[in-house]
Amino acid sequence: MKRMFFLFFLTFAVAFALYAQDKTIYLWRNVKGMEKEYSVMFMHKALNSDARADAKVPVVIVCPGGSYHHLGLYNEGYCSSKWFSENGITAFTLKYRTNESLYNHPAQLEDVQRAIQIIRENADEFGVDKNKLGVIGYSAGGHLAAMSGAFAETHNELEKIGIKTDVSLRPDYIMAIYPVVSMQDDIAHRWSRNSLLGYGKKKQTQKRKDEFSIELNIPDNMPPSYIVVCEDDHVVIPENAKRLYAACKSKNIQNCRLAVYPWGKHGFGMLNNDFMKEFHWNDALKDWLIEINVLEK
Template sequence: MSFDFRIRTAFVFLAFLLFPSQAFSAKRSDFNIWHGVESMRGEIVQMEVFRPESPNGSAVIICPGGSYHHLGIVNEGYTTAKWFSERGVTSFVLWYRVAKNRYHYPSQMQDVQRAIQVVRENSDSYQIRKDRIGLIGFSAGGHLVTWAGAFASRTNELEKLGIQTQTSLRPDFVIPVYPVVSMQDDIGHKWSRKSLLGKNPPQEMKDLFSLEMQIPGDMPPTYLVACRDDPVVMFENSVRLYEALKQKGIDSEFAVYEWGGHGFGMTDNKFMKAFHWNKALESWLQAHGFMD
């Protein structure tokens, strides 16, 4: 039994201690997204599924943060899955590969595109609609989900692995929360950049993964969340992303909060009690037909 497997098992056990109602309100299972893919033999990337009692036809793939180095599974993964599944949305927590385990680009991008493929190609078995599958990501996970939305029609990392995709890799909505956006020297989050691209990436790689420079005209509807006092990822990351979205005419909303910092996730903390940011998100999802 690997060390990482023991860690993941411990997190799952902790989640059920923290959220005992989750065991009754949603049916949980997990699987390796790379199972059966010859070119990825030996790779194990788990995705946990939380199936609500009354699915509404929507699904969300959750990408926790952690500077592309580790994953904030409980705070940004399980709490988010609980919130969505309680509202009828089938939720998938993606344990994408990270630098702590010596994985860098393109591993993370392969994982998120494979997750979208697997969910969409198996949508009938999950009682979800193919046109109601979105992404939410926190911090570095916010960068990952924004990348998935921005590059869906330009870059197919799965084809490079010999995988034929029979369905679209474009998410139907994207929710970046206090996201890493830029890889530029002035505002980029250095740890995330190093974890994803290495210690001294060339300028062309910085530009390619500075998502404020890469928003296409077919970017999915986007709901962006950030706090002005974020001490970890500069608020300017989100400002530049929103400006790029509006410049391209993308259906987007920017929820700006004066305080709250970084890493608040979906937990019932001081920030949540003060602003109930998830209520505003719920209204946006309802308005776009992804939540009842």
């Protein structure tokens, strides 16, 4: 019994240390009619940044995956935020609404747009550069990240619920990791599609499938995008990532990259697993962040 208690305490202590954050922001607390919407983001301040008190660092919103049904907050959320923080970027892990709590679109897009608004409007308080704001997403979170860039001007969900802002809701850069992209029948991740759009033919008309297939809706001002996929991903068909890249290239989106790895499957996040040890995929991501002037050499 004592050993079990010790192991429980140790697990709790490790989890607490990993999950520790500098600030918790409730997205809807002061918004009339939205007060009961429980969406939060956890701030992890950048380390190793300029020592000057007025220094502004890049910032990223981290969107974990989970088929739009639940969230992989540990390996895709907190581990990612820790890595960005250690590399001089302030990170906000976004706990957005999912179908596990009976939410479909537009709740998820509302949450990420609200997060962008809050960060940009409070950039001085957070010590971040509002013009170096990115969104990274994994799996269904990759769809959300891409959607935040593609839909910023065509789907202003904040305006629809009476929230007006002078800041742009368009991220400056996007990172989509083993992303859900398409809602088309041939390659769609069905669980993500069901969770986002709702079940049934009335909610999944071809028109709606087209509307939420990111590869069919890339605007001319799509942010620079970094896309990662493994050839042996049996959860989300790799063609999703490849179609996103092809669509960006067809629109001549600058600084768009596709990193294809021979193995690694799905859900590796930023854990120190076999895939990370072999390929160090986040080192290549860092090089890209330097290339687009988010980070300095």
